[in-house]
Amino acid sequence: GSRELTALHCLAGTKESAFVYAVTAAGLVHAVTRSCSAGNVTECSCDTKLQGGGSASEGWHWGGCSDDIHYGMSFSRSFLDVPIRNASGKSGNGLLAMNLHNNEAGRQAVAKLMSVDCRCHGVSGSCAVKTCWKTMSSFEKIGRFLKDKYENSIQISDKLKRKLRRKEKSQRKIPIQKEDLLYVNKSPNYCVEDQKLGIPGTQGRECNRTSDGPDGCNLLCCGRGYNTHVVRHVERCECKFIWCCYVRCRRCETMTDVHTCK
Numbered sequence: 001g002s003r004e005l006t007a008l009h010c011l012a013g014t015k016e017s018a019f020v021y022a023v024t025a026a027g028l029v030h031a032v033t034r035s036c037s038a039g040n041v042t043e044c045s046c047d048t049k050l051q052g053g054g055s056a057s058e059g060w061h062w063g064g065c066s067d068d069i070h071y072g073m074s075f076s077r078s079f080l081d082v083p084i085r086n087a088s089g090k091s092g093n094g095l096l097a098m099n100l101h102n103n104e105a106g107r108q109a110v111a112k113l114m115s116v117d118c119r120c121h122g123v124s125g126s127c128a129v130k131t132c133w134k135t136m137s138s139f140e141k142i143g144r145f146l147k148d149k150y151e152n153s154i155q156i157s158d159k160l161k162r163k164l165r166r167k168e169k170s171q172r173k174i175p176i177q178k179e180d181l182l183y184v185n186k187s188p189n190y191c192v193e194d195q196k197l198g199i200p201g202t203q204g205r206e207c208n209r210t211s212d213g214p215d216g217c218n219l220l221c222c223g224r225g226y227n228t229h230v231v232r233h234v235e236r237c238e239c240k241f242i243w244c245c246y247v248r249c250r251r252c253e254t255m256t257d258v259h260t261c262k
């Protein structure tokens with residue numbers, strides 16, 4: 001609805017939006033490449049260029065199905081970037097250039113985290129012959145990498161030009177890497193509800209009293225403190241199979257503390 005649209009507009013150019021662009025572009029590369037390797041797409045397949053290669057002296061050769069990300073990369077570019085380029089027109093809107101950069105950062109993460117898996121063959125796993133293939137990392141690992149990039153994202157100058165540059169003047173000499181996530185606008189305060197921006201705030205959120213992470217009461221409740229309620233769970237327990245044929249259980253009660261942000 002229009003509320004989501006306003007929210008999207010207001011959050012434009014923040015780190016959170018940078019992460020969403022990157023993770024979406026990476027996800028598309030990942031999913032398309034998986035389909036290529038599964039033989040589900042006519043335009044692409046496993047990486048055939050590697051077949052037959054390897055190193056006989058080191059005792060391994062390429063085999064199996066190596067993930068070929070090229071088709072997925074170009075699919076992600078034409079699906080996600082072309083509409084942005086079209087919208088930006090000749091004037092070269094800087095915010096759009098930044099979104100393009102963040103899309104590419106996501107794709108580069110998939111490429112960077114490619115790895116090689118091998119399997120041994122030979123008498124009782126002696127590894128006399130090894131077959132190796134290239135494989136993408138799990139999307140979970142790619143997500144963690146991008147989360148790290150999000151936490152270290154770079155604020156760029158809001159005098160957006162075609163060439164993106166850091167806001168911090170003293171750091172302008174440090175080049176911006178392809179994998180860096182970029183933002184212009186500071187994030188709004190996610191702690192307090194803001195209906196106009198579509199931010200629910202953290203009041204009433206369940207938190208973990210002993211965690212130092214983002215789910216911990218300290219961080220999640222933004223220093224407002226938390227309420228503790230005791231919640232009673234009733235479940236079936238100590239179930240026994242009785243011959244023949246039914247199961248008899250007891251009812252067990254457990255009490256757990258649940259903490260919610262003030």
Ligand SMILES: *[C@@H]1O[C@H](CO)[C@@H](O)[C@H](O)[C@H]1NC(C)=O
Nearest residue numbers: 031034035036037038039040
């Ligand atoms: C490939 O296609 C089959 C059959 O439609 C489907 O079950 C499978 O999930 C697909 N695999 C991938 C990785 O897309």
Ligand SMILES: *[C@@H]1O[C@H](CO)[C@@H](O)[C@H](O)[C@H]1NC(C)=O
Nearest residue numbers: 078079082083084085086087
């Ligand atoms: C982009 O613009 C070109 C030329 O105006 C047009 O042919 C093409 O269909 C547009 N592509 C998208 C995805 O909007």
Ligand SMILES: *[C@@H]1O[C@H](CO)[C@@H](O)[C@H](O)[C@H]1NC(C)=O
Nearest residue numbers: 207208209210211212213215
């Ligand atoms: C709370 O955090 C601690 C420490 O990180 C963790 O060991 C525990 O499993 C968490 N509890 C819940 C309910 O998530």
